[in-house]
Each structure stands twice: as C-alpha cells, then as structure tokens.
Amino acid sequence: MFEREAHLKQLMLRGLDGDATAWRALLTEVRGALTAYYRRRMIGHEADVEDLVQECLIAIHAKRATFDRTLAFSAWAYAIARYKLIDHLRRQGRATVVPLEDHAVLLAPHTVEDGVVRRDLGRVLSILPARQRRLIEDVRLRGFSVAEAAARNGCTEGAAKVSVHRGMKALGARVAVHED
Incomplete structure (x- = not known):
C-alpha cells in the first residue's frame, strides 16, 4: 500500500x-x-x-x-x-423513490411501531376523498387487483386506475412538502 x-x-x-x-x-x-x-x-x-x-x-x-x-x-x-x-x-436531486411494492414495511406485523405507523398512514390517507382512499387501500395495501378493487368500490377498472394514480401522486406531493 x-x-x-x-x-x-x-x-x-x-x-x-x-x-x-x-x-x-x-x-x-x-x-x-x-x-x-x-x-x-x-x-x-x-x-x-x-x-x-x-x-x-x-x-x-x-x-x-x-x-x-x-x-x-x-x-x-x-x-x-x-x-x-x-x-x-x-x-x-434529493428525492428518494421507494417502490410501492415495498409498502409492507409500513405495515410490518409484530413491531413496536406498528400502531404508530398505522395511525400515521391513516392520517396521510385521510387527506384523500373516501372512494380514492378505499381504492388505494385495496390496491396498494391489501393486494387486490385493480379490477377487484374497482368491483368492490363500484367503478370501472379504468376509473380505478386513474383514481389510484392521482391519489398516489397527491400523497407523494403532500409528503414531499412536509419533508422539507
């Protein structure tokens, strides 16, 4: 050396x-x-x-x-x-991209922080209209397909896709504003 x-x-x-x-x-x-x-x-x-x-x-x-x-x-x-x-x-740039597939980390069972994370996630999702929130919860958190979530929420598959996309975009923008 x-x-x-x-x-x-x-x-x-x-x-x-x-x-x-x-x-x-x-x-x-x-x-x-x-x-x-x-x-x-x-x-x-x-x-x-x-x-x-x-x-x-x-x-x-x-x-x-x-x-x-x-x-x-x-x-x-x-x-x-x-x-x-x-x-x-x-x-x-400083933006960190976290794949939506990794959402399980937020809802990891058997952790001390589980209740706090669920509460915080509920607060973040509460800014969305009820239908959009339910669609995101079904597709992103519960693992339903877009078609299944659309059927559960009484809308077309295309409308569900658009709603989930717009909702995630709104959440991302809201969280980014609060991180700064």
Whole structure:
C-alpha cells in the first residue's frame, strides 16, 4: 500500500515537472481505482460510473497545480473524487423513490411501531376523498387487483386506475412538502 502511494506520488511529481509520459501513466493507474471507488458507491446507478470517473480525471488534471508536494497523492485524489460524487448526487436531486411494492414495511406485523405507523398512514390517507382512499387501500395495501378493487368500490377498472394514480401522486406531493 505504501509502495503504491509512493509510486503514484512519484508519477504525480514527475507529471507536475512536465513529464507527459508519467502524467498519462498516473491518470491510467488512477482510472482503475476511481472506477472501483465509484462502483461501490453507485450501486443501482452503474451507468453513471464512467461519467464520474471522467469528471474526476478532468478535475485532477485541471486542479493539479493545487497539489501540495508534501502530502499524499491518494488523499488529494480521493478528496476530489468524493466532491465529484457529492456534486453528482446533488444534481440527481434529493428525492428518494421507494417502490410501492415495498409498502409492507409500513405495515410490518409484530413491531413496536406498528400502531404508530398505522395511525400515521391513516392520517396521510385521510387527506384523500373516501372512494380514492378505499381504492388505494385495496390496491396498494391489501393486494387486490385493480379490477377487484374497482368491483368492490363500484367503478370501472379504468376509473380505478386513474383514481389510484392521482391519489398516489397527491400523497407523494403532500409528503414531499412536509419533508422539507
């Protein structure tokens, strides 16, 4: 590990002194480490890894004059990588998408919080009109198909789909407003 750091720092110093071959070698070696770094942090977003690696390599190149020759190269490079990752995540937005199929977590049986979660879920759903609330409860919470929920609530399947969709959108907007 110390040998690798010494090797990378030596390449960096030679690159700073004008050795183009050393500079290319440094960027080539750092590329693999950056790819691994971003892959570990971008699970589910693998398509963004190569873009992040490229952005980081460009930043290392552009900011090379700020490198303190007395400090470790890896720490400096990983600081740049970390800031590029943070910038990327900020650009993606803060909204977290939770699949509706995972609603069972909200209603997990045998938990201490079960009553509190059910109460909170009831409060959130109470903002919806009664029919829309019943449709969402049937489809999203009780596991009925849209056709079954429509029959139970006296509407067409198409109307049920639209109602569930609009209700979920309204709930998402309401919850997002309260999270800020």
